[in-house]
Amino acid sequence: MDQRQRRNANGWRLGVDVGGTKIATLLVDDDNRVWASVQRPTDTRTPDHALQSLADAIWETLKQADLPIRLLAGIGIGIPGQVDTQSGIVRHAVNLGWQSVDLRGFINATFGTACVIENDVRAAALGIQRYWLAGSIDSILYVSIGTGIAAGMILDGAVYRGSHGMAGEIGHARFGSSTIRCRCGNYGCLEAVVAGPAIANYAQSLLSTFPHSQLQHQTSITTSAVYTAAEAGDELGLAVAHMVGDQLAQALYTMVLAYDCDHIVLGGGVSRAGSAFFSPIEQALDGLRQQSSLAASLLPAGRVKLLDRDFAAGAWGGIALLDSQALARVAQAQLA
Ligand SMILES: [Zn+2]
Structure with a gap:
């Protein structure tokens, strides 16, 4: 046989x-x-x-x-x-x-x-719960940051969909004061500010403020170029990476307050930039922890993880x- x-x-x-x-x-x-x-x-x-x-x-x-x-x-x-x-x-x-x-x-x-x-x-x-984190895991918040932003949740052991299958549409919540128009029609949505295309646009808008940035040499600025620049210590790249980190940290904290998940995992195309993407988020989370013992208890260091880019x-x-x-x-x- x-x-x-x-x-x-x-x-x-x-x-x-x-x-x-x-x-x-x-x-x-x-x-x-x-x-x-x-x-x-x-x-x-x-x-x-x-x-x-x-x-x-x-x-x-x-x-x-x-x-x-x-x-x-x-x-x-x-x-x-x-x-x-x-x-x-x-x-x-x-x-x-x-x-x-x-x-x-x-x-x-x-x-x-x-x-x-x-x-x-x-x-x-679900894939992350079963095959990446493994073990008996009850609650996960997975946030995908790519062309758009959305979250998948497993709560009390079950996939949570909501009444209309729309639970986790975190990309259309607003966490700052941005007035950028989102494709959903509202203003300042998370994905209009920090999804892939928004990151590239934001860097573009800051070009004149950072005349010595290595991004000046790009014919068109991509999100991955922004993070390559940040990795190399470029000030414009770092400014953008920190803006993204602050916004995402706020969003993650809000979601954790709402759902109290044990595991928070970040993935999606933008996250593949690795530490240039993740370090500013961790720094912003550290800031929240220092400000608030509630944040420190709900989001202890290590609770938010970056998905392996190969998974x-x-x-x-x-x-x-x-x-x-x-x-x-x-x-x-x-x-x-
Ligand atoms: Zn929106």
Whole structure:
């Protein structure tokens, strides 16, 4: 018998993180060993093109491991948008151009396998809980800082979605006095101030104040250039990094006051800048701790962690979705 058939009484699982620019997959066995992973661009020309890129990424993953589809217990998918986890329908996913897309139906029809879907940031929170922090962890606040900002929460051991699947939309809360217009229509939202594009814009707006900044030599300023400059001690880079740190520290403290989570994890594209991104946040949190014993007790040093840049939280979240619903065994039984 072939190695792939001999292993695994109960579960080859495929996790997918669907983003507006790329799709990332992971295929794991019973012992959560990774047998294949694929990254490919998302084709967002039309909703159908986006679905096709998802299907292509899944086929490519199976091919990489040479795994027959019938051995797959299920596919877990994180989607950037509002999803109905019960029906498997994606209500809105702006970046994918999806509105009322029956994603589970599409996966069932295309692959003949079980499928669980979840909002991407919530799925990532699950992936972090199960496979990054590991251990018995009851409450997590995962904040993703990328093109937008959102939080995924696990509270008292369960994913928290809210009544309309909108819990954790922290990117549209205001923590400072900024009057920058947000794409939601309001002013000064967190993501209008410190998400990736906002960071680059802020640096651009300060260029004339810092004539000797290394960012003067950039044809167009990117968030990653800002953090590279900060890392090198550039004053403009540092000024921007500290503004971001102050805002995020305020936001994190507010969320911790509201939800009292044990673990706070930061991830997303902007966070991949590493210590240049994270140190100013820690400094701002230290400031809060020194000011307030309440802040010191709720946010002790080390409670906020930076996700490893190599950990594919979203795709691991897809795997975790299958675990959490014990789908592996059920689907395998159905398909056997
Ligand atoms: Zn907003």
